[in-house]
Structures are given as structure tokens and as C-alpha cells.
Amino acid sequence: MPKVIGKDTGATSLATEFETELGQAGELHQLAPEGGDVLTTQQGVPVADDQNTLRGGERGPALLEDFHFREKIFHFDHERIPERVVHARGYGVHGTFTLNESLEEFTRAKVLTEAGEKTPMFVRFSTVIGNKGSFDLARDVRGFAAKFYTKEGNWDIVANNIPVFFIQDAIKFPDMVHAAKPIPDREFPQAQTAHDNFWDFITLTPESMHMIMWVMSDRAIPRSFRFMEGFGVHSFRLINEAGKSTYVKFHFKPRMGLQSVLWNEAQKINGADPDFHRRDLWDAIDLGAPPSWDFGVQLFDDEFADQFEFDILDATKIIPEEQVPVRIIGEFVLDGLVDNFFAETEQVAFCTQNVVPGVGFTNDPLLQGRNFSYLDTQLKRLGGPNFTQIPINQPRCPVSNFQQDGHMAIRNVKGRANYEPNSWGGPRQSPAAGYRHFDAEENGRKVQARPGSFSDHYSQARQFFISQTPIEQKHIGDALVFELSKCERVDIRQRMVAHLRNIDEKLATVVTTGLGLPALPDPAPAASPVMTTLPPSDALSILKRAPGSFAGRKLGILVSDGAPTALVEALTEAVKALPAVYEIITPKTAGAILDDGTVAEGKQKIDGGPSVLYDAVVLALSAEGAALLSKDKTAKDFVSDAFAHCKFIGYTPEAEALILKAGIDREEFDEGLIPLSGAEDVPAFLAACRQLRLWQRELTTDLDAAAFLETA
Numbered sequence: 001m002p003k004v005i006g007k008d009t010g011a012t013s014l015a016t017e018f019e020t021e022l023g024q025a026g027e028l029h030q031l032a033p034e035g036g037d038v039l040t041t042q043q044g045v046p047v048a049d050d051q052n053t054l055r056g057g058e059r060g061p062a063l064l065e066d067f068h069f070r071e072k073i074f075h076f077d078h079e080r081i082p083e084r085v086v087h088a089r090g091y092g093v094h095g096t097f098t099l100n101e102s103l104e105e106f107t108r109a110k111v112l113t114e115a116g117e118k119t120p121m122f123v124r125f126s127t128v129i130g131n132k133g134s135f136d137l138a139r140d141v142r143g144f145a146a147k148f149y150t151k152e153g154n155w156d157i158v159a160n161n162i163p164v165f166f167i168q169d170a171i172k173f174p175d176m177v178h179a180a181k182p183i184p185d186r187e188f189p190q191a192q193t194a195h196d197n198f199w200d201f202i203t204l205t206p207e208s209m210h211m212i213m214w215v216m217s218d219r220a221i222p223r224s225f226r227f228m229e230g231f232g233v234h235s236f237r238l239i240n241e242a243g244k245s246t247y248v249k250f251h252f253k254p255r256m257g258l259q260s261v262l263w264n265e266a267q268k269i270n271g272a273d274p275d276f277h278r279r280d281l282w283d284a285i286d287l288g289a290p291p292s293w294d295f296g297v298q299l300f301d302d303e304f305a306d307q308f309e310f311d312i313l314d315a316t317k318i319i320p321e322e323q324v325p326v327r328i329i330g331e332f333v334l335d336g337l338v339d340n341f342f343a344e345t346e347q348v349a350f351c352t353q354n355v356v357p358g359v360g361f362t363n364d365p366l367l368q369g370r371n372f373s374y375l376d377t378q379l380k381r382l383g384g385p386n387f388t389q390i391p392i393n394q395p396r397c398p399v400s401n402f403q404q405d406g407h408m409a410i411r412n413v414k415g416r417a418n419y420e421p422n423s424w425g426g427p428r429q430s431p432a433a434g435y436r437h438f439d440a441e442e443n444g445r446k447v448q449a450r451p452g453s454f455s456d457h458y459s460q461a462r463q464f465f466i467s468q469t470p471i472e473q474k475h476i477g478d479a480l481v482f483e484l485s486k487c488e489r490v491d492i493r494q495r496m497v498a499h500l501r502n503i504d505e506k507l508a509t510v511v512t513t514g515l516g517l518p519a520l521p522d523p524a525p526a527a528s529p530v531m532t533t534l535p536p537s538d539a540l541s542i543l544k545r546a547p548g549s550f551a552g553r554k555l556g557i558l559v560s561d562g563a564p565t566a567l568v569e570a571l572t573e574a575v576k577a578l579p580a581v582y583e584i585i586t587p588k589t590a591g592a593i594l595d596d597g598t599v600a601e602g603k604q605k606i607d608g609g610p611s612v613l614y615d616a617v618v619l620a621l622s623a624e625g626a627a628l629l630s631k632d633k634t635a636k637d638f639v640s641d642a643f644a645h646c647k648f649i650g651y652t653p654e655a656e657a658l659i660l661k662a663g664i665d666r667e668e669f670d671e672g673l674i675p676l677s678g679a680e681d682v683p684a685f686l687a688a689c690r691q692l693r694l695w696q697r698e699l700t701t702d703l704d705a706a707a708f709l710e711t712a
Contacts, residue, residue: 041068042075049448053171053365057444058451059313062170062368066448069171073369076174077377084381086177087143089134089191090126091225091278092345093285094336097121097148097295101329106246106299107238109358111150112329120149120396123334124348125225125277129180130191135274137266138191139220139479144230144252145350146332149396156354157250158370162219163231165315166208168454170369175201176208194486203495206457206524209503210316213464216479218260218472218542223615224280226291226552227259234352234367235312237360237438238299245360245438247305247312249319251296251326257547259692261612263479265645268612276613282337289552289579290335296326309531310460311453315366317460321539344392349378360438383407400427458502459531465504467540471695477507478704481514493517498524514704543695550689555582556614558606558638560625564652565594568620570679571650574686585609585638587629595622607634611642616689618676619655626654630661640664643673644701646693650676650685670697 039047047068054066064070079085097111097119104113111119126143127134142161147154166176179201182188189195193215202208214220222228230252237245261269269276284291298319300312310317338344351374352367361367378387384407387393402420404413417424465473480500484493493515500508501523512520538544555575559568568584575582586592586602594600603609606629611617619639621629629635639662642649651659653675660666664673672694674685 041071043071050171052169052448052450053369054446054448055363055365055444056442056446058447058449059311059363059453060442060444061363062365062372063446069369070372072171072174073373074376076177077373078380082381083132085377086128087124087126087145088132089130089136090124090143090345091281092122092124092338092348093281093334094338095121095123095290095332095334097330097332099330101327103238103297103329104240106240106248107358108241109150109155109238109356110152111148111155111356112238112358121332122147122149122344122348122392123332124345124350125228125281127191129177129193134191135270136277137221137261137269137274139193139215139263139266139483140191141215141220142222142225142228144228146230146252147348147350147354150356151397152356153397154354154393154395155356155359156350156352157230157232158350158352158374159230159232159250159252161222161228161230162211162214163229163233163249163318164211164214164460165233165366166202166211167205167366168207168314168316168450169365170373172205173366173369173373176205194483196487196489196492199484199487199492199496200489203492203499206499206527207316207454209457209499210461210464213461213476213503216476216483217464217468218475220479221260221263221266222277223259223261225277226281226284227254227256229253229258230293233315234364235362236355236367237362239358239360239436239438243436243439245440247300247302247362249298249324251298252293252332253296253326253328255292255294255331256552257549258542258545259547259553259615260542262645262698263475263482265612265641268610268641272608272610272612281334283581284552285335285337287581289581290333291552292331292333294328295330295332296328298324298326300324309534310456311451313362313364314454315364316454316457320463320537322535322537343390347382347387347390348392349382349387349390351375351378355435357433357435363442386410402426455527456531457528458499458526459528459534461503462530462532463534463537464540465507467536467538467544469541469543469695471698472541472543473507474698474702474704477510477514480507480511481704484511484515490517494521495524497521502526502530546692548690549578550580550615550686550692551578553580553615553689553692554613555580555689556585556604556609556611556617557582558585558617558619558621558629558635559592559594559600559602560587560621560629561593562622562624563592563594563600563620564678565596565598566679567652567676567682568594568600570682571618571620574682578686583609583614587625587632587635592625606632606638609638610634611638611647612645614642614647615692616648616650617642618650618685619652619658620676621652621655621658623654623657626657630658636662638662643668643697646672646695646697648672648674648685648689648691648694650674650681652676668700670694672697 053069054063099117102113102115124145127138127140129140130138144159144161146157179197180193232250235247238248239245305312353371386406386409389410402418417426497508497512498521583603584600585604589605591602592600643664
């Protein structure tokens with residue numbers, strides 16, 4: 001019987017035949033001599049190098065003719081609409097930058113030369129990997145993007161709370177983010193890197209090892225946006241009136257110090273309040289205690305750059321503060337809440353290319369790619385080229401040019417002329433006032449190559465690790481074991497341990513033991529010898545620079561009926577005087593009736609106010625209240641979690657019954673458990689809380705501590 005078109009005869013349709021033909025490797029697929037399919041562009045052009053952008057010389061600027069990079073970044077920038085591809089979950093606030101010391105010797109930028117000048121700014125904090133609906137306490141890098149509305153135009157420092165990056169060349173950015181995002185065939189896990197794809201990429205990308213040490217450290221689970229550092233990551237240039245260039249790295253240092261949480265604590269915070277960081281920042285500003293940061297710079301010249309152990313164009317490296325101290329030149333205070341989240345926080349557009357006269361770029365290949373990519377992203381996300389006319393993005397200085405029309409144009413050219421040069425009038429270029437790029441001399445062949453000066457991937461990773469206190473080192477080991485335990489493939493775990501052997505043998509041993517690997521794998525081949533002589537840097541540790549203050553923190557006071565009024569009042573007054581904040585947690589929503597009949601209004605019911613939400617806790621209980629709460633699992637969790645998370649716990653003598661019922665034996669009582677017999681004991685308790693955590697407790701309560709101590 002002849003085949004009838006359109007009748008089901010069991011044969012494949014023409015479309016299916018074509019799809020089958022496309023799928024036959026060897027016909028329409030291109031096979032690589034090394035095996036497997038050839039990587040191609042969207043146009044089908046084979047790709048020779050997917051690791052490096054095209055540059056004018058190994059350390060030269062990126063070139064626009066690199067069509068593969070252009071296409072790859074273009075596609076990546078347009079993968080999501082309207083949510084940001086990365087940094088989707090963000091929170092923004094307004095503030096003011098004040099310059100205290102002029103840098104006129106180094107730059108012509110007015111924002112950095114007019115001492116005493118106040119510049120309005122907008123800062124957006126964010127996580128990187130999760131979507132808009134994810135939780136705040138993910139283990140992740142935090143964005144710390146700052147927009148300065150200067151007299152000479154908008155200046156953006158698109159900073160992070162970690163000073164290095166996973167990759168050296170922007171061409172790898174789509175791969176890095178794809179590997180970290182939810183796995184494409186199942187779309188989970190969300191806002192987590194504990195999966196095979198991420199660690200497969202990382203273990204095949206040795207340049208990421210320094211960043212991995214930071215991300216596995218407590219820096220990646222900050223207690224608050226208010227207690228984070230910010231880093232501009234890249235080396236930029238400052239350019240003075242004479243055209244002389246000085247290299248610069250930008251730093252934001254929180255005036256209330258650094259603080260993070262424990263991983264177990266972070267997981268429980270996400271369950272109790274997934275908006276924990278957002279709420280914390282809003283409440284601090286709303287209560288009249290806005291956070292502030294010192295603004296600092298590391299300045300260095302070509303002579304230093306030439307003799308520095310690493311390449312200053314390599315975004316996976318830092319310049320230790322011991323070698324180039326951070327010079328504090330100003331401060332900024334974030335004290336303005338947004339009027340509308342979407343109009344401001346969601347629509348704000350940051351671009352690394354947004355600089356003002358006197359600030360310039362280096363040939364850092366990651367920075368060069370970011371300069372190109374960010375503008376492209378805004379075009380897709382905000383609908384067209386006129387996103388600068390959205391109020392949150394508008395400069396606070398005059399804007400005058402001949403650009404017109406386009407999607408959602410609000411401001412257009414007036415008059416006859418919309419071109420330049422013209423004889424009708426209008427704005428004209430100004431060699432004296434206008435932006436001038438640094439007049440750099442570039443030499444070299446047009447190449448796709450990574451310079452040899454970028455090849456040391458382990459030395460600073462090692463330096464970071466040895467700069468940590470023992471408890472911080474333990475947390476890095478714990479994080480690596482947890483993350484790698486979620487990888488199904490043992491070879492990926494082994495590859496990571498092989499890299500760790502180039503960083504620290506003790507760390508590699510702890511992770512091997514924690515994962516139950518049969519033996520340590522051989523160290524991964526290192527492209528450059530590991531420098532074991534780099535000294536520790538205290539600036540890299542959170543705990544070595546602890547603030548020594550409870551100011552700006554939060555005390556949770558669990559109060560029952562019959563609790564002593566004098567103690568509760570002394571606590572609340574002393575906390576406010578620091579200044580810090582407190583919340584009263586009670587068994588009932590209506591609050592608790594104290595021993596003199598006063599009603600202590602509860603901010604939280606015990607079910608909704610777990611101890612993970614607080615920096616320290618007090619158990620202000622009567623004998624009857626302790627007996628009642630000793631029967632409640634949530635109340636016992638309140639105490640046991642606070643103890644396990646190394647927090648300071650103040651307690652009335654009657655509350656000891658609840659502590660014992662929470663599973664804490666009398667032999668385990670330490671200096672972090674502080675009896676409060678009356679108001680006179682409050683000053684000593686709050687003085688102890690200045691330490692924020694009693695870290696030595698973790699070494700006696702954590703199952704993995706023994707393995708760590710054996711190798712310490």
C-alpha cells in the first residue's frame with residue numbers, strides 16, 4: 001500500500017525524520033579530534049578557546065571583535081526576564097556618603113577631592129544564586145552594590161562582601177553561574193551550591209580555589225547586612241589632572257564590626273524568618289539606628305604592581321592589607337528606606353562601567369567583560385535604552401545630549417537639532433571637563449590566552465585558611481564536608497580533596513575523614529608552585545577583628561508569669577543604652593504578668609521567637625514558669641539551640657530547671673551561662689555579651705570537633 005501523507009502508518013513524519021537526522025553524530029554534528037562534539041557558537045562556528053576572551057596582548061584590554069564572547073554573554077544576559085539572572089534577591093536603601101579626606105593628588109573626581117562634600121547614594125544588598133523568592137541566609141556571596149549620585153554623574157561600585165571572584169575571565173561567568181544555579185533538568189536545589197554540578201565545575205576550575213575558601217567560611221553566612229564588609233574586587237585606576245594613574249581597590253568597612261552565624265543556625269533562621277536580613281536592615285533604620293561604613297582605598301603604583309607576588313589584574317587575588325594598608329577617606333550612612341520596593345530596589349540598575357572623570361579601568365579581563373555585560377543586561381531587564389530615566393537611576397546632575405526616542409522614552413531632545421556637530425546649538429563636548437580615558441600604551445599580539453602571572457591558584461587560598469582562628473578553620477572544614485556530602489559522584493569529592501591538599505594538609509584530612517573517603521587522593525597538579533611563605537593576615541579573619549561590643553545586636557528575653565520586674569526592667573533599659581535592641585518572648589500572645597503585676601508585652605510568642613533570631617538570650621522565669629516551659633518542646637529548643645550556637649545565656653535561678661530539661665547537664669555549664677539573681681547582675685552579663693559568642697563551647701558540643709582537634 002502506498003504511504004499516505006497525513007495518515008498514521010507507523011512511519012516517522014518528515015519533521016521527526018529531520019530531527020533524527022540532526023541527532024546523528026557524524027552527519028550534522030561536528031566531532032572533535034579529542035573526542036566528543038565540537039563546541040560551537042549559535043551560528044555553528046567551531047570554538048577553539050572557551051576559556052579566554054580575545055585581548056590585545058596577554059595582559060591587554062578585551063577586544064570587541066571577539067564574537068564568541070559577545071554572543072555567549074549576550075545570551076546569558078537575556079536568560080531571565082524580568083528577574084535578574086544573578087543577584088535576584090536584593091534589598092535596597094538610601095544613604096549619604098561624606099568625604100573626609102581629599103584624594104586630589106591622585107584623582108580629579110570631585111566626589112573624591114572635595115572634602116566635606118556629602119553625596120547621596122543608594123545601596124542594594126543581595127544574594128547571588130537564589131531567585132527573588134529564596135531565603136536570606138543562604139551560603140552565598142552577598143552583593144553590596146553602591147550608586148553614588150555625584151555632581152559629575154552616577155558612579156557605581158558594584159561590590160561584593162568577598163574581595164575575590166571564582167573566575168579570572170568573564171567568558172567563564174555564564175558557566176560558573178549555570179553550574180551554581182538549580183540543575184536544569186530538575187530545577188533544584190534552590191539557592192544552594194551543595195550539588196554535583198557546582199562542585200564538578202569548581203573542581204575542574206582550579207582558579208576558583210581562593211574564592212571557595214571564602215565561600216566555605218563564615219563570610220558566606222553573615223549575621224546581617226549591617227555587619228558585612230564590601231569590596232570593589234577589581235583593581236581600578238584613579239587619574240589626576242595631569243593624567244597620571246594610580247591603582248586603587250575600594251573597601252567598605254562596617255563600623256559595628258563583622259559578624260556571622262553558624263550553619264545550623266542559618267538553616268533554622270531560614271525556617272523561622274526567611275526575610276531575616278531584610279527585616280533586620282529595615283528595623284535598624286526604622287528604629288533610628290542606621291548602619292554606617294568607613295570608605296577606604298588601597299592605593300599603589302606600577303612599581304608595587306611589578307614587584308607584587310601576584311598579578312594585580314587577577315580578580316581571584318587580593319592585596320593583603322599588611323602590604324597596602326586601607327586608607328580611610330570617608331564614611332557613609334544608610335538611613336533612608338525606600339518608598340516602593342519595585343520602583344527603587346527592583347528597577348535600580350548598576351553598571352561597572354558607570355564611572356566619573358578621574359576614575360578609570362584596568363585590563364582586568366573579568367572587569368572588562370563586566371563593563372560590557374551589565375549594560376546589555378539592563379536593556380533586557382528594564383525594557384529598553386531609557387532605563388536611566390527611571391527616577392532611581394536618574395543622575396542628580398544636569399543631563400544633556402542628543403539621544404532620543406526608544407522604548408518608554410520620558411525625556412527627549414527639544415528643538416531642531418538631534419545630532420552633533422550642528423550649527424543650531426545645544427550641548428558640546430568639553431575636553432577640559434569631560435571624561436578622559438587613561439592614555440595607556442598597549443603592546444602585544446591579538447591572542448586568546450591566560451597570562452602566566454594568573455597561574456597560581458593555591459597560594460592565597462592557603463594564606464586565607466591559615467589566617468583564620470581554629471574555630472573558623474573548623475567551620476570551613478564543616479562547610480566543605482556538608483557541601484561535598486550532597487554530591488552523588490565520589491570522583492567529584494575526591495577531586496576537591498586533591499585541590500585541598502595544595503591548600504592545607506590538615507583541612508584535606510578533615511574533609512577526607514568527614515566524607516569517609518578510603519584515602520587521601522594525590523594532590524592536584526599545580527600550574528605554579530604553592531607559596532608556603534605567605535604570612536597570615538589578621539584582616540582576613542572575622543574573629544581576630546571582633547567588634548568587642550554588643551551595640552547594634554539583639555537580645556531575646558524569654559519571660560514567664562511571675563518573673564522579676566526589677567530584672568526585666570534593668571535588662572531593657574541597659575540594652576537600649578548600648579544602644580541595642582531587645583524582644584520579649586512569652587508563652588502567650590498577650591504577654592506575661594510580672595511579680596509586681598506589671599504586664600510585659602510579648603513581641604513574640606515562644607512558638608514564633610526561636611533563639612536563632614537573637615545574638616544572646618535571657619531566661620527570666622519564675623519557678624512556675626520554668627516548670628510550665630519545661631514541658632514544652634519549643635521552649636526546650638529555644639535553650640538547647642542557644643547553647644549549641646555558643647550564645648551567652650542569662651538566667652534566673654528558677655530557670656535552671658528549664659536548662660536541665662533542655663538536655664544541658666550541670667557539668668556542661670560554662671562562663672557563657674550566667675546566673676542573674678537581680679538587676680545588679682545585668683552589667684556583668686551584658687559585658688560578657690560583648691564577645692558575641694563563646695566559641696570554645698563548640699569544641700565540646702560538636703560531634704566533628706574531635707576529628708578537627710586531632711589534626712589541629
